[in-house]
Each structure stands twice: as structure tokens, then as C-alpha cells.
Amino acid sequence: MNSPNTQDVTGSNTTQTNSKTSSLERMLSVLDLFTEEATVWSVEGICDAMGYTRSTAYRYTKELADAGLLFQVEQGRYTLGARIIQWDRQLRLSDPLVRAAKLLEPELSASVNVAWLICGLFKDQVICVEQFGGVGRQVSYSRGTPRPLLKGATSKAILAFLPNRQLMQIFVNYSEEIKSANLGSNWDEFKKSLRVIRQKGYAVTKAEVDEGVFGLAAPIFNPDGKVIGSLSSVQPIEDYDDTGIAAEAERIIGLAYRISREYERLVR
Amino acid sequence: MNSPNTQDVTGSNTTQTNSKTSSLERMLSVLDLFTEEATVWSVEGICDAMGYTRSTAYRYTKELADAGLLFQVEQGRYTLGARIIQWDRQLRLSDPLVRAAKLLEPELSASVNVAWLICGLFKDQVICVEQFGGVGRQVSYSRGTPRPLLKGATSKAILAFLPNRQLMQIFVNYSEEIKSANLGSNWDEFKKSLRVIRQKGYAVTKAEVDEGVFGLAAPIFNPDGKVIGSLSSVQPIEDYDDTGIAAEAERIIGLAYRISREYERLVR
DNA sequence: TCAATAATTCCTATATTTTGGGATTTTAAA
DNA sequence: TTTAAAATCCCAAAATATAGGAATTATTGA
Missing domain, CATH: 1.10.10.10 (Winged helix-like DNA-binding domain superfamily/Winged helix DNA-binding domain)
Incomplete structure (x- = not known):
């Protein structure tokens, strides 16, 4: 009725x-x-x-x-x-992920050509919960914006660490989007692309979400080891440098790790 | 009822x-x-x-x-x-007051020693909906903070323009707070203090809410002429200069007027 | 000012939902 | 595995939401 x-x-x-x-x-x-x-x-x-x-x-x-x-x-x-x-x-005052992210504000907020996003996974939505830096840059996905579940480094760094059963559901529901995001056209390929990311520990994507930028992201975990979000950097694609990526990724993994630790401390 | x-x-x-x-x-x-x-x-x-x-x-x-x-x-x-x-x-994207306030962001956000607050009146709460400037300064009342209804320039600039019936109800419910905010100890005194503010068109207060700062505020109106909020500046009390206040107030009244006009445009 | 019109609230019986307390199931810990 | 704790399920009584129309209140334009 x-x-x-x-x-x-x-x-x-x-x-x-x-x-x-x-x-x-x-x-x-x-x-x-x-x-x-x-x-x-x-x-x-x-x-x-x-x-x-x-x-x-x-x-x-x-x-x-x-x-x-x-x-x-x-x-x-x-x-x-x-x-x-x-x-x-x-x-902003109470959420553990937001507060944990704040830990990095001093060292990230002054960045001019790099925008930093801290995103969380909620149900099957990836949402930006905090944003630093990127002074003067126009980033399409600001705080509160839902990001595409299958596109961009931000989401891929999360996806890669999800448990199998959750991935299976996503695969069933979003097989089209998975294909168009170059994550494979069948379950095995999907699993394999994610395994590559998981083994590297970070995700890189070029202009998948926003034109003219590339993203670099590492996962954030809760004390149980479950992935709850990611830290990502967004930079002009002109600044992309294949040889420097690994080092940059190491830094981001380290920063994300610090968020995870701070999150753990706050949730206890 | x-x-x-x-x-x-x-x-x-x-x-x-x-x-x-x-x-x-x-x-x-x-x-x-x-x-x-x-x-x-x-x-x-x-x-x-x-x-x-x-x-x-x-x-x-x-x-x-x-x-x-x-x-x-x-x-x-x-x-x-x-x-x-x-x-x-x-x-942030849709609210007319927040969007109208954004109009002033370019000229206000770089202020170093001045923090700018745009506050709205909701039921009997004054709440900060936007904040610019005040780089490096610690302001106790940031975006989303309810401000005391009867203390500080921000609230007084709103109170002074409320219709009588509303003021009467406030007087009945908050006579203690009114007294301690130096707004008078009876209805006539209360009315009179507010009339003074109304006739000047702005409110000034020193260290009423936060220690060590003074506030200067002007009302924001909706198209019906009803007061809906205020624009206020918060500055270190050392910078207070009696002779310059009138000119500064004129500026704030002008800025608040622009917000009112933009609000009108957005609400139509 | 007024009437005319539009917008909003009020009203009521029926349908739906909420509630608390305990039984049952699931989860975590030992 | 066993045990304790946490969470869900269940159900009849109580409370609440609902639609649609009547009544009331605002708004408009002369």
C-alpha cells in the first residue's frame, strides 16, 4: 500500500x-x-x-x-x-578513523600538489571521511563523497584485502563494473588482480576516477586485521614516475600503518 | 497544546x-x-x-x-x-545559509588574526554553520558547536532583531542567563539593551564567551526580513581599538548584508 | 478591508509496528 | 569440547502510523 x-x-x-x-x-x-x-x-x-x-x-x-x-x-x-x-x-570529535587520520594532519595538510584522502568502507560503499592537502587543486571526491566501489586506487586497496565471501558477493553483483575497471572478466581473473595488489601491499591507478591524476593507496586495518579503509594520495599525472613509485608506496604503507595503530589505540 | x-x-x-x-x-x-x-x-x-x-x-x-x-x-x-x-x-552543497556564506570565503579565509563565524538560529539554539580564517588561532566554537544563546556578539546580534513575542518567551525561560550576560535584570532593561544593539546594527562583546578575544557581529536576514543568523569576527583583545570599531562594524554589516542578499537569491 | 484560493492541520477507524520478557541461537573464551 | 556471555528470535498486548476527507488557517489579489 x-x-x-x-x-x-x-x-x-x-x-x-x-x-x-x-x-x-x-x-x-x-x-x-x-x-x-x-x-x-x-x-x-x-x-x-x-x-x-x-x-x-x-x-x-x-x-x-x-x-x-x-x-x-x-x-x-x-x-x-x-x-x-x-x-x-x-x-569529527569521536570517530576513531577520523581521529586516527588526524594524527597525520600536521605532516600532510601542507601538501600542495598531493591531495590525501582517508576513506572508509561502509556496507558496500567507500566514503571519504577526511581530506588533507591538495591546496588549490580541484579534487572531485571531497569529504562525504561516496567513491566508486571498483574504480580507483582508494577502493582497490580496500577490495584487495576483503575476505573471500565478501568478494564473491561483490563479484556476483558487480561483474560488469569489475570488467570495466580492468579487474578481470571472471572470478579467477578478479581474484588474481586483487592478489597482485595484496602482495604488493598497495594499489596504483591512473585517471580511473578523475582525469589527469593518478592515485596511490594502502589499506587501513582494524585490530582484528580486517580492512576498514584506505589512505590514498592523488597527484597530477605529470608527476607520475615509474621508478619512484615503489618508494612512494612504501611511505604510504607506513602512513596507513600508523593510522591503523592509532585506530587500534582509540577503539580499545 | x-x-x-x-x-x-x-x-x-x-x-x-x-x-x-x-x-x-x-x-x-x-x-x-x-x-x-x-x-x-x-x-x-x-x-x-x-x-x-x-x-x-x-x-x-x-x-x-x-x-x-x-x-x-x-x-x-x-x-x-x-x-x-x-x-x-x-x-554543505545545498543549505542556502552555508552556500551564501561561501560567497565570502575568498576574501575572508586568508585572515590570520581574525576568525569569522557564520551562525544560524535554530529553535533556541545558535549554531555555527561555517568558519573562515583565524589561521593558527584556537577558537573554541568551531563549525557545529552550539553557542550560548545569550552571550557573545554572535548571539546578541541575532537576539536584538527577534520579534517581541519570541523575546518574551526567552526572557521568561532564561532570566538568570540574561542577567549574567549583562542584558538587564528585568524586561524593560532587557528590551533596552537589545534596542541599543538594534539601532547600532551590530553587537560588540569582550571576552564573554572566550577569554582573550572580542567579538563583533551583524545580523543576517531572510527575504521576509526575519533574522536567521549572524556573521561575526573574533579577534585577540589586544587588537581592540575603540575608535576603529565603528568602521569595522560597517564592514561587517556590509558583509552580512551580502550574505542576506545571496541567501535570498538561493531560497527563491 | 474583503472574499477566494491554497496550504496545512485535525480527525478517526483500521492496519501496522513497537515493545518487553523470556526462549533460543550464536559467538567468544577456556 | 564445554561454558558463559552476547545477540537474535518470538509473540501477544499496547502503542502508533496511516489514508482520506473535513475543518482550519494562511496567502493572495482586488
Whole structure:
């Protein structure tokens, strides 16, 4: 009877037999409407976009506004609310990965031609949680941006260290993307490309995500040895130097290792 | 019982008689537990802190984790989740006040001895939504920090332009704070101190919030002429110069005016 | 000012969801 | 493997959400 649009961006929750979105998610998904292009939403618009009835949409917006997640700009028109900013601050202060990343801020934030990204794996999304350096450079993927699961050094450095069962699910769900990301056209090839990365301990990619740059990334682990994210550098492709890569990679692996250790300390 | 759509500005977390929190708020309030000091929470801990039963706490954490608002660090231990970072990015890209503030970034962000804050009024909270400049300076109230409603130039520049009925409610709920913020010990004095600010068009305060600094702030208005926030500068108190203040204030009023105009453009 | 129109809230019965407490299963530790 | 602890499952009672329309409240334009 209610909304048929179970928004499922990635098609991720693969074998979701019961696609029954919780009432929480149904309500929160209103917030996903707000983008750079659609910054202010009317109740009417929310009705149409989400397929809610009037009374439901009015109730949702009221509750979300009461919770501070929406802000009423004027009668019946809403923007995102300030509680998001507050939560984000709490996250910056409390999240172990963000805090561990902060450890490197002094030595990385002044970089001019190198942008540094610290990304985390959440469900099957890779998301940038912190960014340093790259002064004056335009990086398409800033803090909070979901990155493609299968493209770019950032993601590949994570993928390469995932357990088999998780990789299998990814292979099943994303075989097309895997092929187009040059990770192989069958399970064996896929496994093999990842094994190469795993054995080197880092991933390099050229212009896979952003034109004109190359990426170099190493994994970050939790105390159990599970990969939870990666540290990556993004540099102009003109600066690419085949002979120096190994040394640079060593540095990044070392930096990522320090993040892992700090993360361990913080999670204890 | 509840106010008409003019959202209840007084909030009055004081004397909440019928504190019937919605189920949404009940669930979301779990996230407020996460602080710099308590970064990781177990289900057990959440039970104790919030007074939930086992099954409720497990259900809440599961739903919140499914929604991406919590992240399971390991069995039964949670941190804040990445969806907060994503929403924050969406807010940075879409919120009219934040975007309007961005207009001034080029000319303000290089300031060394001056920190610039753009704050908004939400319910009865003043919250910093953007921050520029102040390179190397330690400012206690960074982005996402709630600021005291009655102290500091930032808040006073907003208060002075609130409609009477709203001020009355604030006076009733915060008479103690008003007195200690030198805004008067009765309604007339309160009104009068605010009228002075309103007529000058800006607020100045010395070391009211942070030691060793003074603040200078001007209001930001929405297209209806309602005050929605303020722009303020924070500078070392050594740099305070009585004769120069008026000129400086003029500049800030002008900058705040530009934010109001840009806000208007974005909200239309 | 007014009426006309649009936007929002209110209302209610039914359908759905939430809840707590304990039983059951899973996981971690020894 | 056994044992203890943690997490999930289960279910009937209680609470809440829902749709759709009626009632109320804002907004607009003369």
C-alpha cells in the first residue's frame, strides 16, 4: 500500500528477500532528496518524489523538523537542518578513523600538489571521511563523497584485502563494473588482480576516477586485521614516475600503518 | 497544546511538561551519546544510559546501523556512522545559509588574526554553520558547536532583531542567563539593551564567551526580513581599538548584508 | 478591508509496528 | 569440547502510523 520506491542505490543488499524498509529508513530517506541542484523542498514536492500521501508527508516533515534534521525556511518549504552539522562535529570529535587520520594532519595538510584522502568502507560503499592537502587543486571526491566501489586506487586497496565471501558477493553483483575497471572478466581473473595488489601491499591507478591524476593507496586495518579503509594520495599525472613509485608506496604503507595503530589505540 | 507551525523558539528544554518525544527522536537521541570522551558505545552501555530494555536497544542499534547512522566497530560496539558525513556534505552543497556564506570565503579565509563565524538560529539554539580564517588561532566554537544563546556578539546580534513575542518567551525561560550576560535584570532593561544593539546594527562583546578575544557581529536576514543568523569576527583583545570599531562594524554589516542578499537569491 | 484560493492541520477507524520478557541461537573464551 | 556471555528470535498486548476527507488557517489579489 505504501511507497513502492524502496530506494536502493547500489542494488547492494543483494539477496534482500524482504525489501521491507524500516519506518526509520523510510522517514530518513526524505533527507536524501536534498542536493546541490534541489536545495529547498516543498511538502508537495516531497509527496511527489517519495510517493507519500499528504498527511504522511506533513507528518514526516514535521517530525524531521522537530528532530532538527530539516529546517523550515518558510511555510511548507524545507532545507536540511542544523542537527546534521552538530552530529558531524560529534563525529569529527569521536570517530576513531577520523581521529586516527588526524594524527597525520600536521605532516600532510601542507601538501600542495598531493591531495590525501582517508576513506572508509561502509556496507558496500567507500566514503571519504577526511581530506588533507591538495591546496588549490580541484579534487572531485571531497569529504562525504561516496567513491566508486571498483574504480580507483582508494577502493582497490580496500577490495584487495576483503575476505573471500565478501568478494564473491561483490563479484556476483558487480561483474560488469569489475570488467570495466580492468579487474578481470571472471572470478579467477578478479581474484588474481586483487592478489597482485595484496602482495604488493598497495594499489596504483591512473585517471580511473578523475582525469589527469593518478592515485596511490594502502589499506587501513582494524585490530582484528580486517580492512576498514584506505589512505590514498592523488597527484597530477605529470608527476607520475615509474621508478619512484615503489618508494612512494612504501611511505604510504607506513602512513596507513600508523593510522591503523592509532585506530587500534582509540577503539580499545 | 503544541504551537502552530511557527516553530517554538523558546524550546524550553526547561519545564517540559508533556515530554512526549516522538519515536523518531527517541531513536535518534542515541546518537547524542557519542562525544569526544565517549567515542564507542556498547549496547549494554546504551541500555544503561538511555534506560532501554535489551531488545529495544538491540533493535535501535540495528536499525540505526542499517540506516548508516551507526557503524559496528565490532560485535555490539558502535561508533557514529558514515551517513552523517554524507548528509553533511549534502548540507554543505545545498543549505542556502552555508552556500551564501561561501560567497565570502575568498576574501575572508586568508585572515590570520581574525576568525569569522557564520551562525544560524535554530529553535533556541545558535549554531555555527561555517568558519573562515583565524589561521593558527584556537577558537573554541568551531563549525557545529552550539553557542550560548545569550552571550557573545554572535548571539546578541541575532537576539536584538527577534520579534517581541519570541523575546518574551526567552526572557521568561532564561532570566538568570540574561542577567549574567549583562542584558538587564528585568524586561524593560532587557528590551533596552537589545534596542541599543538594534539601532547600532551590530553587537560588540569582550571576552564573554572566550577569554582573550572580542567579538563583533551583524545580523543576517531572510527575504521576509526575519533574522536567521549572524556573521561575526573574533579577534585577540589586544587588537581592540575603540575608535576603529565603528568602521569595522560597517564592514561587517556590509558583509552580512551580502550574505542576506545571496541567501535570498538561493531560497527563491 | 474583503472574499477566494491554497496550504496545512485535525480527525478517526483500521492496519501496522513497537515493545518487553523470556526462549533460543550464536559467538567468544577456556 | 564445554561454558558463559552476547545477540537474535518470538509473540501477544499496547502503542502508533496511516489514508482520506473535513475543518482550519494562511496567502493572495482586488
